[in-house]
Amino acid sequence: MFHSITPDEEQDMLKTIGVSSFEDLLVEVPRNIRVKGLLDLPPPQSELELRRRLKILANQNINADNTVCFLGAGAYDHSIPAIIPALASRSEFTTAYTPYQAERSQGLLQTIYEFQSMICGLTGHEVANASLYDGASALAEAALTAMRITKREQIVVSGTIHPHYRGVLKTYLTSVGKIIEIPHANGVTNLKGVKDAINGNTAAVMLQSPNFYGCLEELSAGIQIAHDHKSLAVVSIDPIALGLLKPPSEFGANITIGEGQGLGNPLSYGGPYVGFFATRKEYVRQIPGRLVGRTIDTQGRRGFCLTLQTREQHIRRDRATSNICTNQALIALRSTIYLAVMGKHGLRAVAEQCLKKAHYTYQQLCNIPGVAPAFPHSFFKEFVVKLPCSPATVNQELLHAGIIGGLDLGSYDPALTNHMLISVTEKRTRDEIDRLVDTIARHIKSA
Amino acid sequence: MIEPTIFELSREGRPGYLLPPLDVPDTPVEELLDPKVIRTPLHLPEVSEFQIVRHFTRLSQATFGIDQGFYPLGSCTMKYNPKINDEIANLPGFAHLHPLQSPGQSQGVLQLIYDLEELLKEIAGLDRISLQPTAGAQAEFAAMLMVRSYHQQQSGNTRTKVLIPDSAHGTNPASAILAGYKIEVVKSGPDGLVDINDLKRLVDTDCAALMLTNPNTLGLFEREIVKISEIVHAAGVQLYLDGANLNALVGMAKPGDMGFDVVHFNLHKTFSTPHGGGGPGAGALGVKSHLEPYLPAPTVERQDNRYILDTDRPQSIGRVATFYGNIGILVRAFTYISRLGHTGLRAVSRLAIVNANYIRKRLENHYHIPYNRPCLHECVVSAKDFKSNGVHAWDIAKRLLDYEFYAPTVNFPLIVEEALMIEPTETEPKASLDAFCDAMIAIANEASSAPDLVKNAPHTLAVSRIDEVTAIRQLDLREAP
Numbered sequence A: 001m002f003h004s005i006t007p008d009e010e011q012d013m014l015k016t017i018g019v020s021s022f023e024d025l026l027v028e029v030p031r032n033i034r035v036k037g038l039l040d041l042p043p044p045q046s047e048l049e050l051r052r053r054l055k056i057l058a059n060q061n062i063n064a065d066n067t068v069c070f071l072g073a074g075a076y077d078h079s080i081p082a083i084i085p086a087l088a089s090r091s092e093f094t095t096a097y098t099p100y101q102a103e104r105s106q107g108l109l110q111t112i113y114e115f116q117s118m119i120c121g122l123t124g125h126e127v128a129n130a131s132l133y134d135g136a137s138a139l140a141e142a143a144l145t146a147m148r149i150t151k152r153e154q155i156v157v158s159g160t161i162h163p164h165y166r167g168v169l170k171t172y173l174t175s176v177g178k179i180i181e182i183p184h185a186n187g188v189t190n191l192k193g194v195k196d197a198i199n200g201n202t203a204a205v206m207l208q209s210p211n212f213y214g215c216l217e218e219l220s221a222g223i224q225i226a227h228d229h230k231s232l233a234v235v236s237i238d239p240i241a242l243g244l245l246k247p248p249s250e251f252g253a254n255i256t257i258g259e260g261q262g263l264g265n266p267l268s269y270g271g272p273y274v275g276f277f278a279t280r281k282e283y284v285r286q287i288p289g290r291l292v293g294r295t296i297d298t299q300g301r302r303g304f305c306l307t308l309q310t311r312e313q314h315i316r317r318d319r320a321t322s323n324i325c326t327n328q329a330l331i332a333l334r335s336t337i338y339l340a341v342m343g344k345h346g347l348r349a350v351a352e353q354c355l356k357k358a359h360y361t362y363q364q365l366c367n368i369p370g371v372a373p374a375f376p377h378s379f380f381k382e383f384v385v386k387l388p389c390s391p392a393t394v395n396q397e398l399l400h401a402g403i404i405g406g407l408d409l410g411s412y413d414p415a416l417t418n419h420m421l422i423s424v425t426e427k428r429t430r431d432e433i434d435r436l437v438d439t440i441a442r443h444i445k446s447a
Numbered sequence B: 001m002i003e004p005t006i007f008e009l010s011r012e013g014r015p016g017y018l019l020p021p022l023d024v025p026d027t028p029v030e031e032l033l034d035p036k037v038i039r040t041p042l043h044l045p046e047v048s049e050f051q052i053v054r055h056f057t058r059l060s061q062a063t064f065g066i067d068q069g070f071y072p073l074g075s076c077t078m079k080y081n082p083k084i085n086d087e088i089a090n091l092p093g094f095a096h097l098h099p100l101q102s103p104g105q106s107q108g109v110l111q112l113i114y115d116l117e118e119l120l121k122e123i124a125g126l127d128r129i130s131l132q133p134t135a136g137a138q139a140e141f142a143a144m145l146m147v148r149s150y151h152q153q154q155s156g157n158t159r160t161k162v163l164i165p166d167s168a169h170g171t172n173p174a175s176a177i178l179a180g181y182k183i184e185v186v187k188s189g190p191d192g193l194v195d196i197n198d199l200k201r202l203v204d205t206d207c208a209a210l211m212l213t214n215p216n217t218l219g220l221f222e223r224e225i226v227k228i229s230e231i232v233h234a235a236g237v238q239l240y241l242d243g244a245n246l247n248a249l250v251g252m253a254k255p256g257d258m259g260f261d262v263v264h265f266n267l268h269k270t271f272s273t274p275h276g277g278g279g280p281g282a283g284a285l286g287v288k289s290h291l292e293p294y295l296p297a298p299t300v301e302r303q304d305n306r307y308i309l310d311t312d313r314p315q316s317i318g319r320v321a322t323f324y325g326n327i328g329i330l331v332r333a334f335t336y337i338s339r340l341g342h343t344g345l346r347a348v349s350r351l352a353i354v355n356a357n358y359i360r361k362r363l364e365n366h367y368h369i370p371y372n373r374p375c376l377h378e379c380v381v382s383a384k385d386f387k388s389n390g391v392h393a394w395d396i397a398k399r400l401l402d403y404e405f406y407a408p409t410v411n412f413p414l415i416v417e418e419a420l421m422i423e424p425t426e427t428e429p430k431a432s433l434d435a436f437c438d439a440m441i442a443i444a445n446e447a448s449s450a451p452d453l454v455k456n457a458p459h460t461l462a463v464s465r466i467d468e469v470t471a472i473r474q475l476d477l478r479e480a481p
């Protein structure tokens, strides 16, 4: 057990409180709703037992640590530098909470300020918040922010945005907004569709690049359509790609959001991840989430604190810019350490290796008779190929070869039956890629 | 000591992280991408690994967590976070599992989610749990959408209002608004509990839900909970529990037995997953069976001893998270509950309650305590008596930092003037409760005898009082290139 009060101390304390038994403290809890006896739960278990039991459960999962992972689609098997877990597991960080008392939380506040700075550095924006739950909720919060800024309520969403992000967006806007979704045109945004759908009530046009299919979007064209109608342009991006690609802000994006998992965070079956949100300074009072500012103490020394809190739920309640309270601070910290350790040159190198390895994989796969490229667009670390057979059976074969294959797109879009989305990070070696290609080639030949 | 920022430590020319040599053809980037989309400057620091280690180690030393000292932040349940939780979550089979791997490859984690749901159902007395919400606030929002769907289904009408007591946490109104509801505030009575007459006045068939916190944010149990449940249910209103304070009830009383239809609880609080400097947490969302069809999708189901993800849930409110929620946090909560078991959990609420009352009693002759009677897991004291000396609750919080404690929650709940909300949790030793009470009493004396000492606190830290007004007037939110 983890409590520290001994039975004797407890008796002393009850005496100080002025009651003769613990029961006397429960006078306001009606007896008929109290639990009689113990909950129907297992008895306490020692660490030894738990370790044994939970290792068995953990070992039932095939994972990217003992298997080669070519699966992406919003969660990526990038390498994690050793110093990230070493530093982020320091218990001053892990066992703190939101830094409400600035003077005793300067270190944590500074890490958040550095996170904001790095996200601004990556995205080319002037403001970034302290984190949101994940990429999908960041997209939803961007839609809500755009609605507040423009006082409009319709959102035009490209069908090339991750389907789960679109799902979360739909949930968030259930009763407060309208969504028009534009189906993709051959793997990229149907710009004509966007043009036809946008109107004077459109708060934002939402794009993703590289998109769900891995394709790079024509951002300037899409953003221009939004601006022609005084709508905001929101772009979801992969932060690793920003090591190499111009940020959407250079094409005029008003808000850039994304998922930070790839920045030194384990796959962890989908979470905890971290959403980031960056925009222009003029919108700062409309953005969701916590913000840390640099300021001074009473003696003029540099210090940090939470700032612009009047946007937040604990002050503004029903008129807050968001309901978020607990965020993803520790994952933001990990991402900050990742960006520090990669640095200017390291992030570029990671991005280049992703690009080159993905292109090598793509070419090798497309050389297999029966395998065809799906979309004629440039891509970064993910791409779609059309197979002459079911991706599910290919994936079974790959698993026998120690490989987690790509995503079967047929279950997301019937038009993409037999299409597979493959992700290649800097972690993949030529051997692993060749094994993927050989296994698929052999399978196709034998089928 | 002022630690430079990571950008100030940067020097041009320091190499980045070393990758293995490229082992595929080194096609120039310009041949693979349109040169128009390739970026030039990248505003990131150039620092050595050793400098980074020192930098973040120093920043950690300028951070306060519960492992260093007492952290009585009310409503946040800052209890000890067992280290075994982290060890288990870091097992490769949990940490390196891709969310889109087939259920066949993920049976272990799906079973853990399923089993955690079973444990929480028993703890809360509910029929079904979704572990997808990433925090309490997201669970609140999901719950209000579910209530909306439920009313729509029942009567073709979503109803328009949600009732929320004036003592409620800010996320409650913010979440209900996002679900499209108008807020009506229910007054607290002189006993700090929901004013039943005000509730009766407000309840009608246009109300979708009452969002109640129990024990409430004063740490007081809503004595009339059964009656409240009857009043709202008679009008078809759904009863929602903000279960942030479940630490007071665990093993002692079940929300499901009190009449709640839908409940959220914060796994990072009651189930000790740690708080991570502000997150990540996880918000479990539990319901009675009539609301089950509306839970976020996908759900985890067991079929013939196999675990599957069920996406075919036509009445679901949809997804709230990109994947299935904060799994790493769920693993920790599961580990914690399993470690404590039935007897351990029972001791949690008992000692949390004893500790809070002990503090209340020790402070009652030194601070005004607005609702001074047995509380549950936290107590709220007021600093209003010191206002005449210019000392506010905020100042007392700052002075506590000099005594090497973190501060309670300040100025919340809103119904208490100059509130200091103190939650000791069950894990705190008696000696540290005593030291904290001694410090609070010493500060109360200082507030009378030497108010400036308190008003200008802290005096012993690397920085003095931070100027939050300047922070807003001269916004500096990032290190610019």
Ligand SMILES: Cc1ncc(COP(=O)(O)O)c(C=O)c1O
Binding pocket: A324, A325, A326, B075, B076, B135, B136, B137, B138, B169, B171, B172, B213, B217, B242, B244, B245, B266, B281, B282, B283
């Ligand atoms: C009473 C109460 N309700 C709701 C919340 C919101 O939970 P979370 O921060 O997990 O979103 C909190 C916590 O901060 C709380 O104290």
